[in-house]
Amino acid sequence: xxxxxxxxxxxxxxxxxxxxxxxxxxxxxxxxxxxxxxxxxxxxxxxxxxxxxxxxxxxxxxxxxxxxxxxxxxxxxxxxxxxxxxxxxxxxxxxxxxxxxxxxxxxxxxxxxxxxxxxxxxxxxxxxxxxxxxxxxxxxxxxxxxxxxxxxxxxxxxxxxxxxxxxxxxxxxxxxxxxxxxxxxxxxxxxxxxxxxxxxxxxxxxxxxxxxxxxxxxxxxxxxxxxxxxxxxxxxxxxxxxxxxxxxxxxxxxxxxxxxxxxxxxxxxxxxxxxxxxxxxxxxxxxxxxxxxxxxxxxxxxxxxxxxxxxxxxxxxxxxxxxxxxxxxxxxxxxxxxxxxxxxxxxxxxxxxxxxxxxxxxxxxxxxxxxxxxxxxxxxxxxxxxxxxxxxxxxxxxx
Amino acid sequence: xxxxxxxxxxxxxxxxxxxxxxxxxxxxxxxxxxxxxxxxxxxxxxxxxxxxxxxxxxxxxxxxxxxxxxxxxxxxxxxxxxxxxxxxxxxxxxxxxxxxxxxxxxxxxxxxxxxxxxxxxxxxxxxxxxxxxxxxxxxxxxxxxxxxxxxxxxxxxxxxxxxxxxxxxxxxxxxxxxxxxxxxxxxxxxxxxxxxxxxxxxxxxxxxx
Numbered sequence: 165x166x167x168x169x170x171x172x173x174x175x176x177x178x179x180x181x182x183x184x185x186x187x188x189x190x191x192x193x194x195x196x197x198x199x200x201x202x203x204x205x206x207x208x209x210x211x212x213x214x215x216x217x218x219x220x221x222x223x224x225x226x227x228x229x230x231x232x233x234x235x236x237x238x239x240x241x242x243x244x245x246x247x248x249x250x251x252x253x254x255x256x257x258x259x260x261x262x263x264x265x266x267x268x269x270x271x272x273x274x275x276x277x278x279x280x281x282x283x284x285x286x287x288x289x290x291x292x293x294x295x296x297x298x299x300x301x302x303x304x305x306x307x308x309x310x311x312x313x314x315x316x317x318x319x320x321x322x323x324x325x326x327x328x329x330x331x332x333x334x335x336x337x338x339x340x341x342x343x344x345x346x347x348x349x350x351x352x353x354x355x356x357x358x359x360x361x362x363x364x365x366x367x368x369x370x371x372x373x374x375x376x377x378x379x380x381x382x383x384x385x386x387x388x389x390x391x392x393x394x395x396x397x398x399x400x401x402x403x404x405x406x407x408x409x410x411x412x413x414x415x416x417x418x419x420x421x422x423x424x425x426x427x428x429x430x431x432x433x434x435x436x437x438x439x440x441x442x443x444x445x446x447x448x449x450x451x452x453x454x455x456x457x458x459x460x461x462x463x464x465x466x467x468x469x470x471x472x473x474x475x476x477x478x479x480x481x482x483x484x485x486x487x488x489x490x491x492x493x494x495x496x497x498x499x500x501x502x503x504x505x506x507x508x509x510x511x512x513x514x515x516x517x518x519x520x521x522x523x524x525x526x527x528x529x530x531x532x533x534x535x536x537x538x539x540x541x542x543x544x545x546x547x548x549x550x551x552x553x554x555x556x557x558x559x560x561x562x563x
Numbered sequence: 564x565x566x567x568x569x570x571x572x573x574x575x576x577x578x579x580x581x582x583x584x585x586x587x588x589x590x591x592x593x594x595x596x597x598x599x600x601x602x603x604x605x606x607x608x609x610x611x612x613x614x615x616x617x618x619x620x621x622x623x624x625x626x627x628x629x630x631x632x633x634x635x636x637x638x639x640x641x642x643x644x645x646x647x648x649x650x651x652x653x654x655x656x657x658x659x660x661x662x663x664x665x666x667x668x669x670x671x672x673x674x675x676x677x678x679x680x681x682x683x684x685x686x687x688x689x690x691x692x693x694x695x696x697x698x699x700x701x702x703x704x705x706x707x708x709x710x711x712x713x714x715x716x717x718x719x720x721x722x723x724x725x726x727x728x729x730x731x732x733x734x735x736x737x738x739x740x741x742x743x744x745x746x747x748x749x750x751x752x753x754x755x756x757x758x759x760x761x762x763x764x765x766x767x768x769x770x771x772x
Contacts, residue, residue, distance in 0.1 A: 491630065510637055514644070517652035519615075521630045522637035524623060543631045551633020 177296050177388045180287055187282050188246055189216045189239060192319050196291070200277075200312055203468075206302040210291070213316050214282025215274035218242050218258060219266035221320070227558055228322045229264055230313060231273040232330030232337035235405075235462055236454060238281035239273045242266070247453045253535055256542070263546040267561035268553065269326060276337075277312045278304040278462050280455035287388060287455045297457075298385035304461060306333070306469045310340045317348070324348050326556055327549060331355040331534035332501060333462070336469045339509070342490070343471060343482045351552040353545065355493045356534045358505035359479050359512070360470040365500060368408050369463040372401030376456050385457055398456040399447030406446045411497040411530035415439060472512075479512035486513075489555070490520040491548040493541060495533040521548055577603055579749020580685040580764045584659055587683050587741065587768050588612060592654035595619070595678060597641050598661030602629035605636070617653075619644060642666045645674035653678055659685045660709075660764075664718040669735060676737055676771040685766045688744065690724030690759040708747060709763050725758050725765040732769060741768035 192213045194200050199209025216239040221228060231241055231254065242258035244251055258264040258271055275283035278301070286301035293300075317325065328341045328349050335357020342352040361369075376382055379397025383390050407415075419439040423429070426436065435441040475481040490513055494506040503524050513520040525541045527533040534541070553560075577585075581604045588594060590612040596605050599618030602625070608614035618636035620626045629636035637644075641658065642665050656679030658671065663686050665671045675682035687709035688694075697705035704714040712718070723731070725744055732739055744752045744762025752761045 489635065510639075511644070511647040514637075514647040515649060517649055519617065519635050520637060521635045522639075523626055523630050524638055525627075526623065540627060544627055547631030547633055554633060 176391055177287070177289060180296075180388065181289075184282055187214065189214055189282065191215075191282065192316050194312065194315050200308070200315065202302055202308045202311075203305040204302050208277075208284070208302060211277060211284045211312060212282065212288075213274050213277065213284075213312050215239050215272055215316060216241070216243070217273075218271040219269055221270040221322070222559070225320075225322050226324070226326060226556065227269050228317070228320070228325050229269040229271050229327045229329060230317070230325050230341070231258065231264070231271055232309075232313075232328065232334035232341075233273060233276065234330070234332035234334050235466065236402075236450065236459075237334070238279065239275045240281075241273045242271065245453075248449070256535070256537060257545065261561075263542045263549065264329065265546075265549075265561050268558065269549075272316070272320070274313055274316055276309045276333075276462065276465075278309070278458060278465060280458035283312075285455065286385070286457035286461055296386075296388045298388075299457070301457070301461060303464055303468075305465050306336045306340050307344065309465065310337055310344060313337070313341075314345060314348070324350060326558065327351040327353060327552065329353040329355070329545075330357075332357060332531065333466050335501070336466065339471055340469075342486065342488045343474075346486045346488050349488050350556050351489045351491070351549070353491045353493065353548065354506075354509070356495060356498050356501045356506075356531055357492075357509075358501050359472060359482075359509050361467050362505070366467045368404060368500075369467055371404050373460055373463060375400035375404070376460060379456075382456060385460075387456070393451070394456045395448075395451045398451045398454065398459060399444075401456075401459060402450040402454075403443045403447040406443060408500045409530055409532040411499065411528055413497060413528040414530055417528075418442075479508065480515040483513055483516050483518055486516065486518050488518070489552055490518060491545075492520065492522045493534075493544065494524050495527045495529070495531070495538075495541075496524060497528045498531045498533065500531040577607055578659075579745055580659060580766055581607065582749065583743055583745065583751070583766045584657055584683050584685060585611065587681075587766075588614060588655050588657075590614070593617075593652075594655045594657060595648070595653040596657045596659070597645070597675070598658060598664075599629060599634075599636055600625050602632055602634045602636060604657065604659065605629070605634050606632065609634075641671050645671065645678065648674070648678045650677050651680055653680070655679050655681050655683055657683045659683075660687065662686045663720070663722045665721060668721045668723075669731065672731070672735060672737065672769075676769055680770065681740070682737075682769040683767065684728075684769060685764055686723065686728065687719070688725045688759065688762045688765050689722040690726060691763050692760050693763075695760075707763070725762055728765060728767065732767070736772060737769050738772060739767055740770060741766075743767075 194211040196209040199207040241254040275281040290297045335354035338354040376397035379394035382394035422438045424441040472479040494503040510522045596618045605616040619639040626638045656675040694705040743766040744758035745764045
C-alpha cells in the first residue's frame with residue numbers, strides 16, 4: 165500500500181502532519197511529564213517513537229530482536245515502503261526462514277528520533293510555539309536515539325533483547341546499546357560500523373550539510389513555514405553521500421564511461437554520462453522521502469559518535485566486564501567504514517576477553533553491501549544468530 | 564520387534580593431534596584456539612567438554628565457516644593479534660600445527676603462556692625419521708604427510724624438531740607439563756628416548772614459569 169503523497173510535495177506543516185497520521189505502523193509516546201533526557205542537556209517531551217514489528221513476541225518475551233536503521237533508513241525494513249512503494253531496505257535479511265527469522269524472532273524496528281518517518285524530529289511542531297521545530301530542535305546523539313529505544317522496549321515489557329542488529333549508523337546504535345545497557349542485550353551485531361566517525365566521514369557529511377544550508381529554499385530551516393523545500397541542497401547532499409556508499413569497482417562495472425541516451429559528448433553540462441544521470445536520479449528520489457532538517461540532525465548525531473571518548477579515550481573500557489556476545493561484520497570494499505575500524509573494536513573486545521566473532525565479507529559493492537544480496541553475509545549472520553539462540557535457550561522456529 | 568535406528572550423522576574424522584589436544588583440556592574451561600581452521604577442535608570441545616571456546620583464524624573461509632556454525636571466531640593473525648589479549652584471560656590457549664607458520668614463534672609462545680594459564684601446542688616434528696631419510700638419501704626438501712607442500716609453496720617458515728622445541732621452552736622459562744610424540748597413526752610413542760625420531764607430531768602442555 166502506498167500513500168499518494170510524497171514528502172517533497174509537502175510544503176506545509178499541516179500537510180506533513182496529515183501524511184504522518186496516515187503512515188502505517190505503531191506509535192509510542194514518551195510523555196511530556198516524563199521526558200527524554202538528551203546528551204545536550206535538554207529534556208525532550210512529548211516524543212513520539214514510530215516503530216514496526218514483525219513476527220511474534222514469545223511468552224517469556226525473550227525472542228525480541230531490535231533492528232537499528234542507518235542514516236536514511238526507517239522502520240519499514242521488512243515490508244514495502246509506504247511512501248516510495250519500494251521493497252523494505254532489509255527484506256534480504258528479515259523474514260520467515262531468513263537470517264533474522266520472523267518465524268523465530270520478534271523483530272522491532274523504530275524510526276530514530278530526529279528522523280522524518282513518524283518519530284519526533286525537526287519538522288514536528290514545537291509544543292512551545294506551535295510552529296515546526298526547525299533548528300530549535302535539540303541536537304541529538306546516537307546515545308539519545310538508543311535512550312528512546314530503551315523507553316520503547318520498556319513499554320513493550322521486554323527486559324532483555326535477544327539481539328540488537330544494524331549496519332552503518334545502525335551499527336553505532338548497536339554498539340551504544342551494548343556499552344550502555346549490557347544487561348539488556350544478549351547478542352550484538354554491528355555491521356559495517358565503527359566506534360567513532362572518522363575525519364573523512366565528518367568531512368563528507370559537512371559537504372552535504374553545506375549544500376542544504378546554501379540552498380536559498382532552506383530559509384534558515386523554516387522552509388515548511390514558507391511552503392517550500394530545499395530540494396536542490398538535499399539532493400546534492402544525497403548525491404555526495406551516495407558516492408561514498410559505493411566503490412570504484414562497483415561504479416565502473418555499472419556505468420564505466422558510458423554515455424546517457426546519446427552517442428556523443430554534448431559539450432555542455434547535461435548529464436552526458438550514465439553515472440551523472442544515476443546520481444541525479446538518486447538525489448531527486450531521495451528528496452521525495454526525506455526531510456532536509458532531519459538530514460542535518462542525523463548526520464550530526466553520527467559525527468558526534470565516539471565511544472572511546474566517553475570512556476577516557478580507551479575503547480576497551482567501554483566494554484569492560486561485558487557478557488554480550490558480539491559479531492562484527494565488515495566488507496572488503498567498504499572505504500567509508502573500512503574493515504580496519506571493525507578490527508579496532510575487535511581488539512578492544514579482545515582486551516577485555518569478550519565473546520566476539522569477526523567476519524570480513526568479500527564484496528566489491530562498497531559500504532552499501534550490507535543492504536545488498538551477499539549470500540555469504542546472510543549465511544554468517546544466520547549461523548551466528550542460531551548459535552546465540554541455542555546459548556540463550558530460544559525455541560527453534562515452528563517448535 | 565525390530566526397531567531400525569537412524570544412522571548417526573557422519574562427522575569427518577578429527578585430526579589425531581586434535582584428539583590429544585582435546586584430552587588435555589579440562590571440562591568447562593575457557594579455551595582460545597589460535598589457528599582454529601574450520602573450527603573442528605572448538606566444536607569437539609564444545610560438544611564433548613562443554614568448553615567456552617573462542618578462535619582466531621587467518622583464512623577468511625575458515626572464519627566464515629566457524630561463525631556460520633555458531634562458533635565465536637575472529638579473523639586474525641597469531642603474530643599480530645595476540646598482543647591485544649589480557650593476561651590469564653583463558654584457561655587454555657591452543658596452537659595446533661600453526662607455530663611453524665608464525666613469523667616470531669618465540670613471541671607467540673610467550674603470548675600463549677601469558678594469555679592462557681596453560682598452553683597446548685602441537686607442531687610437525689622435523690626430526691621425524693621420514694624427514695631425515697628424505698633429506699639424507701634423497702637430498703631433497705622433505706615432503707611428508709604432515710609436511711605435504713613443496714619448499715616453494717609451504718607456509719612453514721619456522722620448522723623445528725621436538726628436541727628443538729624443548730630447548731626453546733627451557734630458554735623462555737616455559738615449563739613442559741606434558742609431552743607427547745604421536746606416530747603417523749596418531750598413537751603416542753611410549754619410549755620418550757625415541758620421540759624425536761619416531762614422532763611425526765609433537766603435542767605439548769605448557770605453563771609459564
